[in-house]
Amino acid sequence: MVEEKNKSNSETEHRSVGKVVAVQGPVVDVEFKCVEDMPNINETITTTTFDRNEVTMLAAEHLEGNIARCVSLSATLNLQRNAAAYATGSPLMVPIGDELFGRIVNVMGKPVDNKGELITDKKAPIHKDFEKLEVNVNSLNTGGADIVETGLKVVDLLFPVVRGCKTGIIGGAGCGKTVLISELIHNIVEEHEGACVFTGVGERIREGNELYYEFAEAGILDKVMMVFGQMDEPPGARFNVILTGITMAEYLQSKGMEVLLFVDNIFRFVQAGAEISTLLGRTPSETGYQPTLSSEVGDVHERIKGSVSAFEAVYVPADDITDPAVVAIFSYLDAVMVLSRERTQLGLYPAVDPLASSCSNLDVSIVGQRHFDLSQEMLRILTKYEELRRIVAVIGIDELSQGDRTLYERARKLQYFMTQPMFVAESYVGKKGQYVKIGETLDGVEMIIDGKVDHLTEDDCYMIGKLGG
Ligand SMILES: Nc1ncnc2c1ncn2[C@@H]1O[C@H](COP(=O)(O)OP(=O)(O)OP(=O)(O)O)[C@@H](O)[C@H]1O
Numbered sequence: 001m002v003e004e005k006n007k008s009n010s011e012t013e014h015r016s017v018g019k020v021v022a023v024q025g026p027v028v029d030v031e032f033k034c035v036e037d038m039p040n041i042n043e044t045i046t047t048t049t050f051d052r053n054e055v056t057m058l059a060a061e062h063l064e065g066n067i068a069r070c071v072s073l074s075a076t077l078n079l080q081r082n083a084a085a086y087a088t089g090s091p092l093m094v095p096i097g098d099e100l101f102g103r104i105v106n107v108m109g110k111p112v113d114n115k116g117e118l119i120t121d122k123k124a125p126i127h128k129d130f131e132k133l134e135v136n137v138n139s140l141n142t143g144g145a146d147i148v149e150t151g152l153k154v155v156d157l158l159f160p161v162v163r164g165c166k167t168g169i170i171g172g173a174g175c176g177k178t179v180l181i182s183e184l185i186h187n188i189v190e191e192h193e194g195a196c197v198f199t200g201v202g203e204r205i206r207e208g209n210e211l212y213y214e215f216a217e218a219g220i221l222d223k224v225m226m227v228f229g230q231m232d233e234p235p236g237a238r239f240n241v242i243l244t245g246i247t248m249a250e251y252l253q254s255k256g257m258e259v260l261l262f263v264d265n266i267f268r269f270v271q272a273g274a275e276i277s278t279l280l281g282r283t284p285s286e287t288g289y290q291p292t293l294s295s296e297v298g299d300v301h302e303r304i305k306g307s308v309s310a311f312e313a314v315y316v317p318a319d320d321i322t323d324p325a326v327v328a329i330f331s332y333l334d335a336v337m338v339l340s341r342e343r344t345q346l347g348l349y350p351a352v353d354p355l356a357s358s359c360s361n362l363d364v365s366i367v368g369q370r371h372f373d374l375s376q377e378m379l380r381i382l383t384k385y386e387e388l389r390r391i392v393a394v395i396g397i398d399e400l401s402q403g404d405r406t407l408y409e410r411a412r413k414l415q416y417f418m419t420q421p422m423f424v425a426e427s428y429v430g431k432k433g434q435y436v437k438i439g440e441t442l443d444g445v446e447m448i449i450d451g452k453v454d455h456l457t458e459d460d461c462y463m464i465g466k467l468g469g
């Protein structure tokens with residue numbers, strides 16, 4: 001009787017039974033009796049460890065001798081050979097529904113926030129056949145673009161967020177990616193209707209915790225769903241957690257909601273893919289990454305569509321922006337914000353380097369003539385400033401012509417004006433966060449460019465909200 005109770009669902013509802021024949025860390029080989037019993041690729045297989053912890057795996061490869069090579073989503077410690085493994089006949093299903101608001105779940109949709117069981121009546125598979133994917137046509141961007149204001153000056157001015165676009169926040173370690181993402185969530189979710197899904201991929205465990213309390217403090221928990229596969233979890237979890245996040249976003253989208261999907265950090269997804277590839281014994285490509293790098297990155301980005309706007313932090317290993325993983329991610333982004341280390345050293349937060357970044361939404365038909373002209377004029381001034389800076393470093397500012405000198409000073413003011421105190425960074429800078437409307441940003445930039453505020457010092461423009469307020 002007790003034995004019966006201990007049996008998990010999968011042991012009672014399964015398609016076929018096999019046995020574990022090898023365990024190599026997170027990769028488990030399961031042997032089945034005959035070909036008919038073999039699981040499909042990405043089918044869920046469950047087994048239990050010696051100390052009765054359930055292990056969920058996904059079939060990754062078919063080997064000779066009716067062996068399915070599986071990648072585990074949970075720890076395989078104490079998993080023994082000859083343990084029974086059950087092919088469930090279904091892909092990985094995760095719970096979806098409004099019940100997930102304010103909750104933290106893992107890749108399998110199991111709550112990890114000590115707030116009790118998650119009871120939902122709906123489930124959805126994280127892997128989908130491409131043909132079957134339904135897109136709510138009404139939610140697609142047709143004609144005019146919807147701009148989502150973020151309240152961050154540099155973002156609204158140079159990287160206007162259009163509904164349904166993908167924005168990458170790219171930078172080396174400690175350049176402020178996580179802070180910028182948290183600020184975006186804080187501003188957008190608080191100011192606008194809509195919901196957000198935060199997906200933590202392979203980053204620090206404490207960050208999930210901090211984020212949770214930040215959202216609670218801001219009172220936006222009821223609009224946020226969180227899913228984590230952090231750095232302590234097996235590569236299978238870190239690789240698939242992004243699909244769990246997307247599945248939740250798809251649910252919100254199907255309800256006709258405005259959805260924001262935040263991913264911190266998509267580079268860890270590539271890294272987890274590389275780990276799995278190595279464990280499966282595949283030969284890496286000559287760049288050192290998995291041979292399937294571009295298809296993996298592509299598949300994930302193809303899934304993010306419709307009204308889902310995505311923000312992805314991209315870690316740049318060794319500050320090398322030509323890293324093949326970074327380049328593979330680049331091609332799917334509509335906007336690329338590059339954070340520069342030099343700026344963080346000068347305290348210029350957010351450390352976006354406008355000249356290294358790009359955005360395809362910065363177009364007259366989207367932002368309007370005035371916004372477009374101001375942004376282009378600012379970029380022109382900043383480009384010229386870079387040239388002058390080198391000259392000034394050698395011969396000093398007094399040698400510049402009057403015209404160049406004015407431009408040099410205005411460029412510096414623009415650079416300082418693009419810094420902004422953030423709500424989520426109050427403890428770092430000791431200043432209250434500021435939300436700046438796009439109109440105020442444009443006014444400020446115009447005043448600096450037109451020389452209306454030449455009397456102000458650079459410090460007057462540093463870490464402020466709108467100009468003259
Ligand atoms: N807007 C900001 N204002 C003030 N300080 C900031 C800001 N953004 C980042 N910082 C400083 O930089 C540090 C690192 O920021 P953050 O954790 O966002 O970096 P990251 O790019 O996510 O790093 P990693 O790649 O290690 O995850 C912060 O702890 C903070 O001290």
Ligand SMILES: [Mg+2]
Pocket residue numbers: 177178179203264
């Ligand atoms: Mg980070």
